[in-house]
Every structure is written in C-alpha cells, then in structure tokens.
Amino acid sequence: MRVLHTSDWHVGRTFHGRDLLADQESVLSGLADLVADERVDAVVVSGDLYDRAVPSGEAVSVCTRVLDRIRQAGARLVITPGNHDSAPRLGAFAEFAxxxxxxxxxxxxxxxxxxxxxxxHGPVALYGIPYLEPEPARHSLGIDAAGHAGVLTEAMRRVRADLVSRGAGVRSIVLAHAFVTGGAPSASERTISVGGVEQVAGAVFDGVDYVALGHLHGPQRLAEHLRYSGSPLAYSFSEARHRKSVWLVDLDAGGLAGVERRELPVPRVLATVTGNLDELLTADEHERLANCYLSVELTDRVRPTDALRRLQKRFPHAVHVDWRPVSGSLATSLRYATTVRDRSDHDVACDFVTDCRGAEPTESESALLREAFAAVANDERAEPARQRGSREAA
Structure with missing residues (x-):
C-alpha cells in the first residue's frame, strides 16, 4: 500500500495580508496528479486542514474542490483536526463522508x-488522533495524567491495545498533531502550550509502523517511521529555505518498506533583502526580487517615510518592512526617568520623535507639538470653570 502523508494545509490563511487561496488551491490540487502518477492508495492529512475554527465560505469551497480532485484521482482520504481546526465542525457528516x-x-x-x-497483504489500520487539548482530553479519556505527554501517552496506549486485539499481520499508521521533541519549529505555528510543556517524546509513538505527524511547518525526519510532512506552502519568512514537500510511504507485508520525498511547486518565492531605501529602489542587482514575496530591512540613518508604498512601486509583492538603522543613528535607547526629569512635555515629545525616527522633528513638526500641548493646557484650565457652570445650572 502506498500512502501520501501531508498536513497543515491552513486553507484560508493570508500572508502579511495577501490572500493565498489561489496559490493554495493550485498547489493542493496538484496532489491529485501526484496520486494518479504515483498510484497512491490513501492520502492522510494530519491536522490543520483550515487556518481557523470557523473558515470562510471561500476556504471551504477551495478545500471541497481539492478533496474531490484527490478522491477522483483514486485515493481514499483520512483527515484529523489540528489545533487550528474545529473538531466538531470538521467532523460534521463524517459517517456520510x-x-x-x-x-x-x-x-x-x-x-x-x-x-x-x-x-x-491484508489489512492496514490508520488511527487518527485529533489534536488533544490537554485538560479537555484528560477528562474525555478519564485519566489523571496532565499535559500533552500525558494525554498522548494514553491515546497511544489505547491505539496499541486495539492493534494487538486485531492479531498479527495488521500494519498500522498513526496520524497525530503534536510537537515532538527534536522537531524544528518555524515562526508560523501557533503555540500549543497551555500551562505546561508542549513537547512530547518520540518514544510515545513506539509500536506502530509509521507516524504521520502534523503541526510543525518544516518537512523533517525524526526517525525512519516518525516524520513531519510540513505545510504545503510557506506561511512565514522563517520558512524561506524550506523545500515544501510530501512523503510517499510504502507498506509491504512486513510493515514499513520505505519513504520517499516529493517536492511541491512554489507559487511565489520568499526573499529578504537589507539596505538603504534609495539603493534598493535603484540598484539593478535587486531586479531579481521583483516577483518575490519580499521582507525588507532598511538601514537608513533616518526612518524613511511611506517606505512600504515606495518599495512596492518596484517590488509589487513587498509585504514587510523593518527599520534597523546603521550605527551612528540619532536613535538611542532612552531611560524614562532621566529623559523626563526637569523637562517640558514639548521637549519630551520631541525626543520621542527623534528616538523613533532617527531624526529630530522639523521646525513645523516642533511647532505643531507645541500648539497641541498649549491646546491641552488651555482645555485643562477651562475645565474647572465648566464644572462650576454645570453645578450652578443644576
């Protein structure tokens, strides 16, 4: 039997405000071609089918079309919810599906x-362990053990007991959404730690032929039988070096026969660049970045105004800007007590502008701040008279 292991689709997710539904549908629909070309028998999705518990209608439509294409290509599907999904919503009409x-x-x-x-060769048992929120899962399982390790240990105890009851020769795959010790996280996963340590030991999953893990977005091998497929698209710039992929898992009569990697297409490359704004806007060497999702670190001594909009004229897919001025900037790390002692509100506000922007306020900006503080002071002086007038009227 050949099984395709994927996870963390996060259908409906955006990337720094950019809609990814078209890219997601393109990449995920390609799994149907992989199913047909590689003669895949089953596709497993180990959690986070959607990016939110209540997905948009558009996200549901994309997911429905993708799953239908995979099914039409000849594979059966097994899906478990992750920490982003709503298990009750995802499981609605499960018996009919x-x-x-x-x-x-x-x-x-x-x-x-x-x-x-x-x-x-006989039966293959695929166990789907939904994401287990420790406290609710502890009560559902009727155990005293706490934390992710406790509930997953009990879940796997039950899986192994069921597997034994089926007799020799039954091969097994477990789908689980968890942070297993040794895995490398990225910046786009939502933490699953609630009042305790979120990681679980890989040994918790011993006793089965293959464990199809979800949650971490980088494809990785923790052991021959214990792997993360990762997300099919990059959802943060920390994933720029990931080679997004799926695992093709082969089972023979004796169990796990082999695992092969298949890389997925990249709809739009992620890139980062550092430099002075004027240089980034004019240097020919940066033309190669024009079609990338771009994160920019600006080194200008003074914070440029409207930097992202200006960058997007040359780089339409620039989505993120940080300002990290070179040494010698006027921006300093100020201590509150020494900054405000014996100084006027106007002077403190001017220093705040300088610290944030790396340049002192212009004369017109300074005058505007002075007028604002004067207006506040006049309003405060007038307030007691208004209060007396209100009392007399009453």
Missing part, C-alpha cells in the same frame, strides 16, 4: 477505532 472515501477522525473517544484499508 466515509461512504465516499473521506474519513474524518475527529472524536477523542474514537481515536482507537481505525480506518481499515486492505491491500494484497
């Missing part, structure tokens, strides 16, 4: 009830 080859494993109480598929 299963009749069409879409298996939604969303209930904690049923995590030890696998989807059983057959090949010429």
């Amino acid at each position: 299963a009749a069409g080859g879409l298996h939604l494993r969303t209930r904690v109480a049923e995590l030890d009830r696998p989807v059983v598929l057959e090949d010429r």
Whole structure:
C-alpha cells in the first residue's frame, strides 16, 4: 500500500495580508496528479486542514474542490483536526463522508477505532488522533495524567491495545498533531502550550509502523517511521529555505518498506533583502526580487517615510518592512526617568520623535507639538470653570 502523508494545509490563511487561496488551491490540487502518477492508495492529512475554527465560505469551497480532485484521482482520504481546526465542525457528516472515501477522525473517544484499508497483504489500520487539548482530553479519556505527554501517552496506549486485539499481520499508521521533541519549529505555528510543556517524546509513538505527524511547518525526519510532512506552502519568512514537500510511504507485508520525498511547486518565492531605501529602489542587482514575496530591512540613518508604498512601486509583492538603522543613528535607547526629569512635555515629545525616527522633528513638526500641548493646557484650565457652570445650572 502506498500512502501520501501531508498536513497543515491552513486553507484560508493570508500572508502579511495577501490572500493565498489561489496559490493554495493550485498547489493542493496538484496532489491529485501526484496520486494518479504515483498510484497512491490513501492520502492522510494530519491536522490543520483550515487556518481557523470557523473558515470562510471561500476556504471551504477551495478545500471541497481539492478533496474531490484527490478522491477522483483514486485515493481514499483520512483527515484529523489540528489545533487550528474545529473538531466538531470538521467532523460534521463524517459517517456520510466515509461512504465516499473521506474519513474524518475527529472524536477523542474514537481515536482507537481505525480506518481499515486492505491491500494484497491484508489489512492496514490508520488511527487518527485529533489534536488533544490537554485538560479537555484528560477528562474525555478519564485519566489523571496532565499535559500533552500525558494525554498522548494514553491515546497511544489505547491505539496499541486495539492493534494487538486485531492479531498479527495488521500494519498500522498513526496520524497525530503534536510537537515532538527534536522537531524544528518555524515562526508560523501557533503555540500549543497551555500551562505546561508542549513537547512530547518520540518514544510515545513506539509500536506502530509509521507516524504521520502534523503541526510543525518544516518537512523533517525524526526517525525512519516518525516524520513531519510540513505545510504545503510557506506561511512565514522563517520558512524561506524550506523545500515544501510530501512523503510517499510504502507498506509491504512486513510493515514499513520505505519513504520517499516529493517536492511541491512554489507559487511565489520568499526573499529578504537589507539596505538603504534609495539603493534598493535603484540598484539593478535587486531586479531579481521583483516577483518575490519580499521582507525588507532598511538601514537608513533616518526612518524613511511611506517606505512600504515606495518599495512596492518596484517590488509589487513587498509585504514587510523593518527599520534597523546603521550605527551612528540619532536613535538611542532612552531611560524614562532621566529623559523626563526637569523637562517640558514639548521637549519630551520631541525626543520621542527623534528616538523613533532617527531624526529630530522639523521646525513645523516642533511647532505643531507645541500648539497641541498649549491646546491641552488651555482645555485643562477651562475645565474647572465648566464644572462650576454645570453645578450652578443644576
């Protein structure tokens, strides 16, 4: 049997305000071609199908079309919810969907009830462990153990017990959404730590042929049978070096026979660049960045005004700007007590502008600040008279 392991689709996610639905549909629809070309029997999605618990109608439509294409290509699907999904919503109509080859494993109480598929060597049991929020899961499982390690240990105990009850020769795959020790995170995952340590040891998942992990967005191998597929698209600039991919998992009569990697297309390359704004806007060497999602670090001594809009005239997909002035900037790290002692509000405000921008206020800006403070002072002086007038009128 050949299984395609993917996860963390996050359908509906944006990238620094840019809509990714078209890119997501393009990349994910390509999985159907992979299913057909590689003769994949089943596709597993280990959590975070959507980016939010209540996805938009457009996100649901994209997901529906993608799943339909994969099913039409000949693969059955097994999906578990991640920490971004709503398990009850994702699992709605699960019994009806299963009749069409879409298996939604969303209930904690049923995590030890696998989807059983057959090949010429016999049965393969696919166990879907939904994302387990520690405290609710502890109560659902009826255990005293706390934290992610506690609930996942109990979940895997139940999986192994069910597997043993099925007799020898049954091969097994577990889908789980968790942070396993040794995995490398990126900047785009939402933390799953709630009042405790979020990581679990890889040994928790011993006893099965393959563990299809979700949650971390970089593809990685923790052991031959223990892997993250990662997200199909990059969702932060920390993933610029990732080679987005899926795993093709082969099972023979004896269990895990091999795992192969298949890279996914990149709709738009991520890039970062550092430099002075004027140089970035004119130097020929930066023309290669015109079609990239771009994160820019500006080194100008004075913070440029309207920098992102100006950059987007040359780099339409520039989405993020940081200002990190070179040494010698007027910007300094100021201590509050020494900054305000024996100084007027106007002087303090001018220093604030200087510290934030790297340049002193212009004469017109300084005059505007002075007028603003004068207006506030006049209003404060007039307030007691207004209060007396209100009392007399009453």
